[in-house]
Amino acid sequence: MRTKVSRLVTVAMVGLVGCLACAQLMAQVRPPIRPPIRPVPRPRIPLALPDLVVSLQGPDRAIPGTEIPLTVTVSNKGARDAPGTAESANGYFVDLTLSADADLPVKLAVQPAYAGLTVEDFVEDMLLVGGRISNTRTVRHGESTRYTLTTRIPRKAPPGVYCLGAVVDPADRIAELDEDNNTACHRIAVGATPMPGVRVPPGVTLWVMPYAVGGTPLNNIQPDGLTDYVDGLGCGSMEDSPFGGRLGFRHGYHDAIPTPRISHYRWLYRSGADTTWQEFAEPVSVHYVKEEGGVVTFPVYTLGPKSIAGKSLYEFRPHQPPGFPATRWPTTDWFGDIYSGFLNSQTLPADTYQVKLEIYDSAGNQVVPDDATFHFIVPSRVLPDGTVVTDRTTSLDGGGFVFNLHLDNRPCTASIDAPLIGSSTVADECGFLLYASKSQQVRIAFRAAHPANFARFGFRIVRGIQEASTVSGQVSDPSPGEDYAGDGSGNFHRNFTVAALLGPCPEKAAFSENLDVCAKATNGWGQRLNWLDAHAVRAFALAPQTLR
Secondary structure (H helix, E strand, O other), rough: OOHHHHHHHHHHHHHHHHHHHHHHHHHHHOHHHHHHHHOOOOOOOOOOOOOOEEEOOOEEEEOOEEEEEEEEEEEEEEOOOEEEEEOOOOOOOOEEEEOOOOOOOOOOOOHHHHHHOOOOOOOOOOOEEEEEEOEEEEEEEEOOEEEEEEEEEEOOOOEEEEEEEEEEEEOOOOOOOOOOOEEEEEEEEOOOOOOOEEOOOOOOOEEEEEEEOEEEEHHHHHOOOOEEEEEEEOOOOEEOOOOEEEEEEEEEOOOOOOOOOOOOEEEEEEEEOOOOEEEEEOOOEEEEEEOOOOEOOEEEEEEEEEEEEOOEEEEEEOOOOOOOEEEEEEOOOOOOOOOOEEEEHHHHHOEEEEEEEEEOOOOOOOOOOOOOOOOEEEEEEEEEEEEEEEEEOEEEEOOEEEEEEEOOOOOOOOEEEEOEOOOOEEEEEEEEEEEEOOOEEEEEEEEEEEOOOOOOOOEEEEOOEEEEEEEEEEEEOOOOEEEEEOOOOOEEEEEEHHHHHHOOOOOOEEEEEEEEEEEEOOOOOOOOOHHHHHEEEEEEEEOOOOOO
């Protein structure tokens, strides 16, 4: 080691002396110093491409089922014209969408019918009726063009604040300088659908109608407290589904109510194993219109709960608001004041609950339904014009109307097992599953579960960027299809040959396994409670044992 170091030092010193001698020689013949020549930077020439941006103007408020006018402006900030469909088969068009958030996908929007629903249903990022501007004009660079049209808010859209979206060139027909500025969001507050007409049974004059949980009428709630719906968030048909989350309860009543004898109501609940009723306690309020000095405000009137005779009661909305005639009730319900009671079911154990509605006078005395007082009626079906057909009900307990509601806020679980060849995972140090023959079996297994099987699942195997296998169904399904087998408790498996997985790939391929488990629980508005969902992803690769 010392000899080697000594030699290295000697070589380094000889080199250093040689460099010094070279430097002295070069100093004798060095030409005069001149200023350095700096390269002239090339000017940045922008690509000669169009750059489409879009803006949207419309009303700030709307009622479900009503038409709204919109103005769409498409501008071209690029250096080349953007062809429209009137001049080119590859011209741009514009989609107008409705969503609950401002995250607008730049892709072709579809109407709810493609999710098994109707034009009256709301689906996230849905294409509005008449909302595709397909006959478009060419936009010269540096110029704009404007379109006006009328669309409508779906009649079954829940009350809330939505994003009216405009997406220009959703089919990506135009190559642009910037592909990330093709959307615009206009916020719109959607109020409540006006109470539909009610056809009461013969002989009924004064009536109270327990109507719905959220947007689900009581006639769509089964005796066991479950319901069927098509998920507006894209998880398909949800059969025998529980309720969950914060629930809003709705009832209608005859225009003469409140009367001196019928002025208050009370919502109660109890689990199947409990004999004691619990009162609803969350506040319920309604807005009214007040005009004073040319200024319009919308004060809140609280219906309850109000402690009367030791009970937590709520008022039926008075015929006139406070301060009448200088005030009035809104002619349309901009604020979504459609609920008569709220229940946060997330604090309750999963179970079938009874829910009860009772009627009271102003002194806190219960009013029992009969021919001299009033009748409870319930919805039985809805006519094409929206009229609710009703029946008398005998589902009474102590003078109150009772129905069942199954609650379950428990989350789903999702996991994917390591793929197996034979009886074990045969993987090299780089993570490849090594096979000896393309006829060997690869076992794919996963778990998609819910404590009470209130969930659906979707499972995909993707080879590269191409889908290799997909299956979906109920987590309790023993035979969901595509040769997968289940045990009824959420455990699924299938055996593939190596050749089937490789598909067009001759020797090796990389895969991802993608599992989505959708909870069935809903708040009654045709959408699942997606925070109860579960997801899992796993990757693997196949290669022959001889490929090292």
